[in-house]
Amino acid sequence: MPIWIYILASVIKSAIVLLVLLTAVAYTVWLERKVVGRMQNRWGPTRVGPFGLLQPAADGIKFLFKEDLTPPHVYKPLFLAAPLIAVVFALTSIAVIPFGNGIYIKGQWIPFQITTDVNTGLLLILGVTSIGVYGVALAGWSSNNKYSLLGGLRASAQMVSYEISLGLSLVGVLILAGSFSLTDIVHAQQGHFAGFIPHWNIFVQPVAFFCYLMAAYAETNRIPFDLPEAETELVAGYHTEYSAMKFAMFFMAEYANMITVGCLATLLFLGGWNGPIFGPPIVQALLPVFWFCAKVFVFLFIYIWVRGTLPRFRYDQLMAFGWKFLLPLAIVNLVATAIAVAW
Amino acid sequence: MISLHLILFLFFGAITVAGAVNLLVQRHPINSALSLIAVMAALAGEYLLLGAEFVAAVQVIVYAGAIMVLFVFTIMLLNAGEEERTQGSRVAVLFGIPGMLLGSLLVAWVVLKHSGTEAVNAGVWDSASISARSVPGSPETIGPLLFHEFLLPFEITSILILVAIMGAVVLASRPTVPGGPPQKVKD
Numbered sequence: 001m002p003i004w005i006y007i008l009a010s011v012i013k014s015a016i017v018l019l020v021l022l023t024a025v026a027y028t029v030w031l032e033r034k035v036v037g038r039m040q041n042r043w044g045p046t047r048v049g050p051f052g053l054l055q056p057a058a059d060g061i062k063f064l065f066k067e068d069l070t071p072p073h074v075y076k077p078l079f080l081a082a083p084l085i086a087v088v089f090a091l092t093s094i095a096v097i098p099f100g101n102g103i104y105i106k107g108q109w110i111p112f113q114i115t116t117d118v119n120t121g122l123l124l125i126l127g128v129t130s131i132g133v134y135g136v137a138l139a140g141w142s143s144n145n146k147y148s149l150l151g152g153l154r155a156s157a158q159m160v161s162y163e164i165s166l167g168l169s170l171v172g173v174l175i176l177a178g179s180f181s182l183t184d185i186v187h188a189q190q191g192h193f194a195g196f197i198p199h200w201n202i203f204v205q206p207v208a209f210f211c212y213l214m215a216a217y218a219e220t221n222r223i224p225f226d227l228p229e230a231e232t233e234l235v236a237g238y239h240t241e242y243s244a245m246k247f248a249m250f251f252m253a254e255y256a257n258m259i260t261v262g263c264l265a266t267l268l269f270l271g272g273w274n275g276p277i278f279g280p281p282i283v284q285a286l287l288p289v290f291w292f293c294a295k296v297f298v299f300l301f302i303y304i305w306v307r308g309t310l311p312r313f314r315y316d317q318l319m320a321f322g323w324k325f326l327l328p329l330a331i332v333n334l335v336a337t338a339i340a341v342a343w
Numbered sequence: 344m345i346s347l348h349l350i351l352f353l354f355f356g357a358i359t360v361a362g363a364v365n366l367l368v369q370r371h372p373i374n375s376a377l378s379l380i381a382v383m384a385a386l387a388g389e390y391l392l393l394g395a396e397f398v399a400a401v402q403v404i405v406y407a408g409a410i411m412v413l414f415v416f417t418i419m420l421l422n423a424g425e426e427e428r429t430q431g432s433r434v435a436v437l438f439g440i441p442g443m444l445l446g447s448l449l450v451a452w453v454v455l456k457h458s459g460t461e462a463v464n465a466g467v468w469d470s471a472s473i474s475a476r477s478v479p480g481s482p483e484t485i486g487p488l489l490f491h492e493f494l495l496p497f498e499i500t501s502i503l504i505l506v507a508i509m510g511a512v513v514l515a516s517r518p519t520v521p522g523g524p525p526q527k528v529k530d
């Protein structure tokens with residue numbers, strides 16, 4: 001393949017994925033407001049468009065035209081850089097995620113993935129998300145505000161702690177698949193048990209899935225682990241001093257991270273794009289992408305469900321849960337998986 | 344011929360050097376720490392160009408991600424301010440910069456003199472001839488090396504790290520009486 005076709009294909013794919021991702025981010029916010037609204041016996045957004053469907057657009061316009069305040073005494077370079085860091089790394093991690101197998105266009109294999117199938121795709125995602133912590137930490141520090149600082153400190157400590165459990169919970173899946181490549185991991189989950197139960201890792205590695213779920217909630221700073229922005233004690237945590245589009249960037253980063261975590265859960269535990277395939281060729285080509293999106297949607301719905309159900313943990317409970325329960329559990333699961341595979 | 348490979352190498356190299364110089368020049372610790380992160384990330388890019396995917400990913404996760412977060416965390420907690428210029432730092436500038444230039448010239452001379460020889464060429468990886476699966480730095484090659492051939496050094500390193508952690512815990516736990524034995528760590 002000539003290099004310019006390759007670059008062109010990458011640019012087009014990046015543009016499409018970015019567009020879809022940002023739309024998904026906007027509508028996840030809408031979905032959350034709707035679902036949590038129904039759970040709390042109210043309607044959520046209804047005024048802008050049918051079912052409030054144009055609410056995200058209205059919010060976006062509002063964010064753009066709000067006054068962009070920079071408080072005095074902040075450390076300016078980092079105050080400006082922090083939201084950028086957060087949003088850039090949140091969007092970057094989607095690059096290695098495969099959304100489906102791929103299709104042939106004029107004899108040219110086009111994978112449904114921005115990069116080609118990288119050997120170490122999973123590690124790349126872990127690396128990018130681990131750098132995303134700086135956005136939150138630096139925002140808290142550079143704001144020159146005690147609530148922001150506490151939020152930033154909490155966020156960095158929480159993310160570093162739970163990253164270990166997150167990584168360890170994935171190793172069991174890696175042992176079963178024998179590869180870091182996300183495509184290989186999905187291919188390892190094809191087929192069925194006893195004819196009807198799909199061969200997904202969630203059924204083989206339920207403990208690992210539990211660890212992943214808990215660590216993922218903590219990594220994305222969501223309830224019940226949203227201590228960094230606990231509004232009852234920290235005003236708004238690390239983004240207290242941010243307004244207008246800069247605040248929106250943190251918001252986008254949080255929801256983009258949720259979607260990435262959902263994509264990863266789908267690929268690693270829910271069988272990726274595997275699902276029943278039928279119909280004419282064009283439907284057959286697009287059905288895997290549909291299954292993938294449906295599974296990510298289910299994962300996001302659970303996120304919102306949990307948010308509407310659980311109260312917030314105390315900070316010492318959070319740390320004790322992470323280090324004294326989740327980490328040992330992940331290690332035991334890893335050892336058990338390794339013994340089972342070796343045997 | 345200027346290949347994409349060379350352009351990327353120069354790009355990441357420039358970031359690494361600029362970040363390292365900035366690390367020394369900046370007077371605020373948080374700026375220095377951030378420059379160090381840039382250096383680590385750019386180094387990961389260089390590893391990637393050499394075909395060492397696994398090392399590149401681990402470089403980002405462990406160094407740029409975990410360790411530097413702890414650096415930044417400490418700077419934030421201590422609220423460390425700008426460092427002051429002392430008599431000692433002037434001496435360091437006077438002798439340090441020429442010394443560093445001399446050292447890098449020496450290294451460059453040694454590398455250039457021996458380029459083209461067997462030892463240097465063994466490390467060069469020809470991207471066209473090797474398929475993606477047999478790249479020298481892929482996880483499939485590193486895993487067996489780490490857990491078969493170099494198992495003993497690997498395990499000894501982990502014990503070393505464990506001892507360091509235990510030392511940190513002992514140092515961090517406060518003694519009940521001044522000069523007495525460290526208190527038992529409570530929840």
